[in-house]
Amino acid sequence: MRILLVEDDAMLADALVTALGQHDTAVEWARDAAAARLTLIDHDYAAVLLDLGLPGGSGLGVLAAMRARYDTTPVIIMTARDRLSDRISGLDAGADDYLVKPFQVDELRARLRAVLRRSLGRVAPVLRSGDVELDPASRSVACRGQPVALSAHEYRTLLALMEKAGKALSRTALEEAVYGSDGVIESNTVAVYVHQLRRKLGEDLIETVHGYGYRLREAR
Incomplete structure (x- = not known):
């Protein structure tokens, strides 16, 4: 399985790449909003792990661009923003799940499995x-x-x-x-x-x- 990690914290990104890689998950890393948008245009991923506070733009902007072109790739927002209003905004923007930092990798993996199961039944208009x-x-x-x-x-x-x-x-x-x-x-x-x-x-x-x-x- 190949996923995209959009995260500007190098220490967290390195830890996730290593931890998820131990479970047959290839993780590609985008450090800012512009890199994420370009990468998502040209590549297909099983899922996207998306931080909200990014250099050069907002994670919500990255998500909005995906959904505007009917990209139904499952997205899990990972952020320290834990207010209810932030959760609602993320989910309303098209995120499939919302995970507040800090979190355990095992929980992240479980949420990945869940959104991938749900995505199998997703339908987009032809x-x-x-x-x-x-x-x-x-x-x-x-x-x-x-x-x-x-x-x-x-x-x-x-x-x-x-x-x-x-x-x-x-x-x-x-x-x-x-x-x-x-x-x-x-x-x-x-x-x-x-x-x-x-x-x-x-x-x-x-x-x-x-x-x-x-x-x-x-x-x-």
């Missing part, structure tokens, strides 16, 4: 446009019933367009959907991903709105 179907829960795409392999950037471009089917999205909005607001825009532009999506899913799928951006054509 998005459809004409012959194209996108399942956010499995991050899979099909065209005319046949699976289509997309890169991570192509998938996020398509997801953003399908969420706003029939509405124009600016290039800036698509760049944020692909790279995240904390990301650095790479040399390849959104135009490249749109070109690849047209090649894989049909030339008529995405319409260019000249001088602005792109729009997913509404199914006729």
Whole structure:
């Protein structure tokens, strides 16, 4: 099992990486909010252990970005904030559990097992446009019933367009959907991903709105 630990306390992070690693859990460590957001865009994890007070942003912001793109990965908040209002805010933001520091590793492992069991029955809405179907829960795409392999950037471009089917999205909005607001825009532009999506899913799928951006054509 591979999980992401988002924690700025190096001593605690080292201890958790070692302790969880003894139980067949591979732990990747992100030290701040920006690193967490970028890592979560490009990788799949069984679960996320998330601190709230992070350099460069809030843990709740990381969680909000995940849920906004239908990322249903189980999240356990780990924090010293023990007020009821903090617990409510974390759970309402989409966390699956809330663990107050300090805690025992055995309790953390038990809570991990619990959220993973619950996640097996989680359902996310399937998005459809004409012959194209996108399942956010499995991050899979099909065209005319046949699976289509997309890169991570192509998938996020398509997801953003399908969420706003029939509405124009600016290039800036698509760049944020692909790279995240904390990301650095790479040399390849959104135009490249749109070109690849047209090649894989049909030339008529995405319409260019000249001088602005792109729009997913509404199914006729």
